[in-house]
Amino acid sequence: MKSPLLKKNQKMQELVKILKKSNDFKHVQYMNEQTEEHFSLMFMSTMVEEKIIHESILPFLLEGNFHRLEDVKKIVPLEEIEFSEDPLEIEKKLFNGFVVLLLEKEKNNYCFLGAHKEVGRTIGVPEVEFSVIGPKESFVESIEQNLNLVRKRIPVKDLIIEEQTIGKYSKTKVAILYLENMANTENVNTVRQRLQEIEFDQITDSSYIIQIISDNQNSPFPQLLDTERPDRVSSSIIEGKVAIIVDGSPHVLIGPTTLVEFFSSFEDYFLNWLISSFFRLIRFFAVMFSILVTPVYVATLSYHYELIPRDLLNALVASRMAIPFPPILEALFLELTIELLREAGARLPTKVGQTIGIVGGIVIGTASVEAGLTSNVLLIIIALAALASFTTPVYRIGNTIRLLRFPFLFFAELWGFLGIVLSFCILLIHLSRLTSLGRPYLEPLYPPRRVDFKDALIRLSFKHQTKRPLFLNSKKPERISAKKAKEKKDIDE
Amino acid sequence: MKSIYTAISILCIYLLLTGCVKKEILDEIYLIESIGFDHSKEKSNKGMIVGTILYPIYQPDQPPKNKTLTAEAHIKKSVLQEIQLQSANPIVTGSMEIVLFSKELATNEGVLELIDPFQRDPAVGSGLYLAVVDGEAKELxxxxxxxxxNATYFSNLIENNIKNEDLPKTNLHKFLFSYYQKGQTPFMPQLKRIxxxxxxxxxxxFFKHGKIVHTISPQEMFFFRLLVDKYSNGLHRVKIDEGEAAIRxxxxxxxxxxxxxxxxxxxxQIKVHGIINEYTGTKVTPKVIDSLQKEFEKEIDEECKKLIESFKENKIDPIGFGHFMKTQIRNFDLTDWTDSQFQNLIVKLEPDVTIAEAGVIE
Incomplete structure (x- = not known):
């Protein structure tokens, strides 16, 4: 039997042997000038700030008066100084930007000095969810900065931040944020448990988490809201929701969520309620339009000629006169063209991307009409439908809508309006069964909850927003007292 | 396992429902907009019906071209079959606007047999217009x-006259309603090619048992509309000693x-609110308005009575007095209404004309 001491030493040597294969691993020997103690520093040069070593660590270690490892705390002016006897800890700390201090005398004790290097971009303007009015900060990749952005918006002790590490190799830090006496414990437990149970080698982005912990992974609908706006996150937390911040991802997840939240932009809360309600209704209309208009065109032209108004017949038939394809092929051709344009536009660098617009809009559109491949009526319809699908404030749901069009199109071709109704039924069945962290996804439409309509299809004024959303089952359902929310009369009157 | 069941059920739906709807691609069908029926002219085909269909050929940047096809047969559906032999695309009835009957055919043979298929066809709406042609339908x-x-023109012509002029509301639904209603007889507008x-x-x-028995002129239409339709907005000329006025x-x-x-x-009781559109006299004074009202009332009384007398003569009841009696009298017997009881009915008129406005230049 080896003694535990020997075993530890052996482990230490093995570790150093592997580490030495990497060029950025540094192991340097020093001697204290006063006490003539021999000590060495181990660090990864890519992870530590060398300025800190030269200015805040080395001068004190070389000139200061220390005999034991514990003395370091007194002479080195750093906040993060930790001690451990576990050699396994060395690996963890090294890659987190700590400098490991080893004393010749105390081989079994290690001291870790924090000297993190901050690499990353600075906080910028939100690009996906830009709003003209309201804060212009957006999340960045560093979890510390992101937590700071949220914390400073909710400076109370009730805001709990629970961190855990997920991913066998990526060791990604993931934080759960919630308000202690606001969020439903069940929701918090669900999130915590699902995160703990994740078995995956790497978590590169919060999108991984969305897909892994979703209630139904086969659904095209996103079941957690992702946002890059700190204001949206803090407002959701105060509503009683749970937020998940993933290190390395500028997108923060919010759950539980509902379908209507994907159609509400956070700017809605910055505008007057009448205006924002109007915009919301426009968005819902745009989404329905985008999904249904091409299938309705195909169904009407293939099956239900009776429905076409008399005055429209001339325009429709005349535009289709020279086209050799049935409506479905014509529609598919244009839909695919738009998808190709979008896909190419997303892949190309910004500067080249502008050409795609010209190529797509003018060349393909006009030319295909002139060549008699598609009718100009359909061209207008498809272009409008594509435009309408971009009105969604959350990027993720926009993609879902683009995908949904194709099954509708397929069934419209098979059975006309009967097919559209059938696919709509299937969609509704799917949506009404869907849950987000166990909470109904279609709420307040199904289950119908009258109170929650105050902030769903339309947004009523703040005077009416006296209750937290019902589906969250918050510990404090009252937001403000309804009595106090009433308008107060001017004293002069 | 669950997904396999789903796949199988979707496949079943697909297979079972494939035949449920008939595909009719818009530019590969002929949309009939109008059908006309005439008597056969040829002696060998006596008793047969000549059917003419009208369908538009749509062209880019041009008004649609009218195209007609004609065939002879005994009943309407076989007319369509005969015509199908001449057409390159299937003929569909879904966007039909108007059905025309020649006056000769409607007087001698009756229109009921010809109308019957339209009320059975689910593609034909009940807003379809029916009209009689003074002359030959094919020629029109x-x-x-x-x-x-053409069909749009005919139906717009009728629609415009219903909405803004003297023609009472009429369409397939109205025709069938008054035909099946006991104590009422149907009518149709009459078109003429100039x-x-x-x-x-x-x-x-005016029809009795599906055959035309009586016709009134456009001048009488205004008074007929006052009797049958709720809102009339026709124009009528009234003459008094001081001048002549057009009252809308x-x-x-x-x-x-x-x-x-x-x-x-x-x-x-007929209450009319009207405005003076045109006046040939010097000035519209309250006195003139008063005498205009009186004169108009007198005219309504006379003309309406004349109309009703002519209906009595022809033993028809397009206004529906019989139906009205049945709603007022318990167990009212309608079996010989137009032949005997209607003849003895006394109709009194109480016209009440109010002229509300005489134009802006007062």
């Missing part, structure tokens, strides 16, 4: 009216009242 349909196609590019609405034809009725209400049971007497 071969003309060229307006830029939107030239190759002109068509005229020249009266209303902006609102009219008619009400029936059973005023006496032995002998049966019905009072028709």
């Amino acid at each position: 349909m071969e003309g060229n009216y307006g830029i939107r196609g 030239s190759k590019e002109k068509v005229l609405l020249n009266g209303i034809c 009725s902006i609102r009219s209400v008619h009400r029936f009242k059973l005023t006496n049971r032995f002998p049966k007497e019905v009072t028709v």
Whole structure:
């Protein structure tokens, strides 16, 4: 039997042997000038700030008066100084930007000095969810900065931040944020448990988490809201929701969520309620339009000629006169063209991307009409439908809508309006069964909850927003007292 | 396992429902907009019906071209079959606007058999217009009216006259309603071809047992509308000593009242609100308005009575007095209504004309 001491030493040597294969691993020997103690520093040069070593660590270690490892705390002016006897800890700390201090005398004790290097971009303007009015900060990749952005918006002790590490190799830090006496414990437990149970080698982005912990992974609908706006996150937390911040991802997840939240932009809360309600209704209309208009065109032209108004017949038939394809092929051709344009536009660098617009809009559109491949009526319809699908404030749901069009199109071709109704039924069945962290996804439409309509299809004024959303089952359902929310009369009157 | 079941069920739905809907691609069908029926002219085909269909050929940047096809057969559906032999695309009835019957055919043979298929066809709506042609339907349909196609022209002509002029509301639904209603007989507007590019609405034809028995002129249409339709907004000329005025009725209400049971007497109250559109005299004074009102009332009374007398003569009841009696008298017997009881009915008129406005230049 080896003694535990020997075993530890052996482990230490093995570790150093592997580490030495990497060029950025540094192991340097020093001697204290006063006490003539021999000590060495181990660090990864890519992870530590060398300025800190030269200015805040080395001068004190070389000139200061220390005999034991514990003395370091007194002479080195750093906040993060930790001690451990576990050699396994060395690996963890090294890659987190700590400098490991080893004393010749105390081989079994290690001291870790924090000297993190901050690499990353600075906080910028939100690009996906830009709003003209309201804060212009957006999340960045560093979890510390992101937590700071949220914390400073909710400076109370009730805001709990629970961190855990997920991913066998990526060791990604993931934080759960919630308000202690606001969020439903069940929701918090669900999130915590699902995160703990994740078995995956790497978590590169919060999108991984969305897909892994979703209630139904086969659904095209996103079941957690992702946002890059700190204001949206803090407002959701105060509503009683749970937020998940993933290190390395500028997108923060919010759950539980509902379908209507994907159609509400956070700017809605910055505008007057009448205006924002109007915009919301426009968005819902745009989404329905985008999904249904091409299938309705195909169904009407293939099956239900009776429905076409008399005055429209001339325009429709005349535009289709020279086209050799049935409506479905014509529609598919244009839909695919738009998808190709979008896909190419997303892949190309910004500067080249502008050409795609010209190529797509003018060349393909006009030319295909002139060549008699598609009718100009359909061209207008498809272009409008594509435009309408971009009105969604959350990027993720926009993609879902683009995908949904194709099954509708397929069934419209098979059975006309009967097919559209059938696919709509299937969609509704799917949506009404869907849950987000166990909470109904279609709420307040199904289950119908009258109170929650105050902030769903339309947004009523703040005077009416006296209750937290019902589906969250918050510990404090009252937001403000309804009595106090009433308008107060001017004293002069 | 679950997904396999889903896949199988979707496949089943697909297979079972494939035949449920018939595909009719818009540009690969002929949309009939109008059908016309005539008597066969040839002696060998006596008793057969000539059917003419009218369908538009749509062209880019041009008004649709009118095209007609004609065939002879015994009943309507076989007319369509005969015509199908001449057409390159399937013929569909879903966007039909108007059905035309030649007056000769409608007087001698009757229209009921010809109308029957339209009320059974689910693709044909009940808003379909029916009209009689003073002359030959085929000839009328071969003309060229307006830029939107002939059928659209006919139906717009009728629609416009219903909405803004003197023609009472009429369509397939109304025709069938008054046909099946006991104590009421149906009517149809009458069209006449004037030239190759002109068509005229020249009266209303009244039917009994599906055959035309009586026709009134456009001048009488105004009074007929006052009797049958709720709102009339036709124009009528009234002559008094001081001059002649054109009065546009902006609102009219008619009400029936059973005023006496032995002998049966019905009072028709007609209230007309009108404005003066045109006046040939010097100045419209309250006195002139008063005499205009009186004169108009007198005219309504006379003309309506004349109309009702003519209906009595022809043993028809398009206004529906019989139906009205049945609503007022318990166990009212309608079996010989038009032949005997209607003849003895006393109809009194109580016109009430109010002229509300005489124009802006007062």
